[in-house]
Amino acid sequence: MIPPAGAPLVLRGREVGRGPGGVSRPVVMAIVNRTSDSFYAPARFADDGPALAAAHAAWAEGAAILDVGGVRAGTGPEVGVAEEIDRVVPFLERVRAELPDLLLSVDTWRSEVARAAVRAGADLINDTWAGHDPALVEVAGAAGVGVVCSHTGGARPRTDPWRVEYPPGAGGADGTQHGTPEDPRDGVTQDVLTTLRDAAERAVACGVPPSSVLVDPTHDFGKNTWHSLHLLRRTEALAGLGFPVLMALSRKDFVGETLDLPPADRLPGTLAATALAAWHGARVFRAHDVAATRQALEMVAAVRDEAPPRAALRGMA
Template identity: 60%
Template structure:
């Protein structure tokens, strides 16, 4: 069995993750209506406890968002700032060694979040606000380059297509991510601080999500660190006919496939389980030694 190419080098917030070293990003949703009820953390103290727990369980990055991705109650810029920026500043103070990400598509929020200590701008809406690369470059933050198939923020896909072949989505994703990454580099964002996210479920159906997982190696071949945000998503639920609360095993299977293919960063709700699965794959790939190896030796 041939081992795929290793994940790319990642540099964020003064930290360097060498090729082949996987990175776990924990999700903290400062919203009352996240699709996964266990991650609704509008209460700041509860959210702070979740951050501490995530760090203890092996998270390298914490991704803080203030707006539900899908349709729902309107959240204006002022409210998003209120939910995200003071909390981010609190976590920056309490966890100086933890990398912090802000999940936003709005330049106004990204700018304030970076001033409060964010190391990464997680733009899940594919450059809807064209100012984000310049903000990342000027603040020294990393940037997530995503793909939504042209969908606008907070909308769900409807009969979206990428040609007659389900694998056609991969060609579109590769072209869009490569083009937007070039533009971000031209704006001054270092290539090792750009994360490429195929963005499962955003502008895609379940067949598209499965195809993108099968082609993880092609995403990695673009040369930037690849982010996989798979945790408890609808493509997992539809594949196994399961509700959100029962999607952990499917998520871990998808995560293991992406890790084997060379993905770098994994955005997860279940940090401990995901960390173990990702580390196991890294050891199978030969990039991480076993924590203990005494069987047959003692």
């Protein structure tokens, strides 16, 4: 049985990913890091020229959203609020002027940065640190922009997981809907589902439209590789929350550890994970490799019978 398509996504009144026949299709969120130390070197764009060129390339390759971050997610030198704003806000203004149809996202956990980014034209606030700053979602609600609700297991910003554990799952919400027996590994699933449901409900209460609330299990953040793999298996349960699901899988450590590969060699594993998540209802894919990810999503859409082949000629002549 083909799982149902994911929930529709609307940002500032624009529906994202509506395909032929009215089917909601997955979309790519490209990455531009205004940093010099992000874990994947080709995504570092500390200088304005290369960063702007990367934005134009992402749009040309089919990205619907551009996610701009000013601070490395992992450990590293301190970056203050003023410096983070300086890294991302003028760039967002320039991209908005040059690529008006490209939706813009700011990757930050700070409400001050989010507020400045929204004034610069950001359509979405990607809060990868699970509401560490509780005012951030209030900024989204007041401005009418989208917000990403994430799960970090209580981890603080820019910290790495250390011997993270989640109590065995109680089944029910996830296990039984697949017709499977109770799975003790579902402790992480239940924690993620509860956290994301609560965060999404608070976002709506703060004024964010339900169709503008995304939920992200946030692979690697507050999790080991076993946890991240299990959450990928449970994508359908995440989609069952009723909000568009964002998957940030691109070249992450759980892919690297599964295959014992460095970031530069993780694209095939990333695309395999992407295809599985798309099949089970994820809607937005944060990706370093826009063209490859777009092709993987188009292939999944064709297999799901949601889009025709682009050039079906074999055996037809």
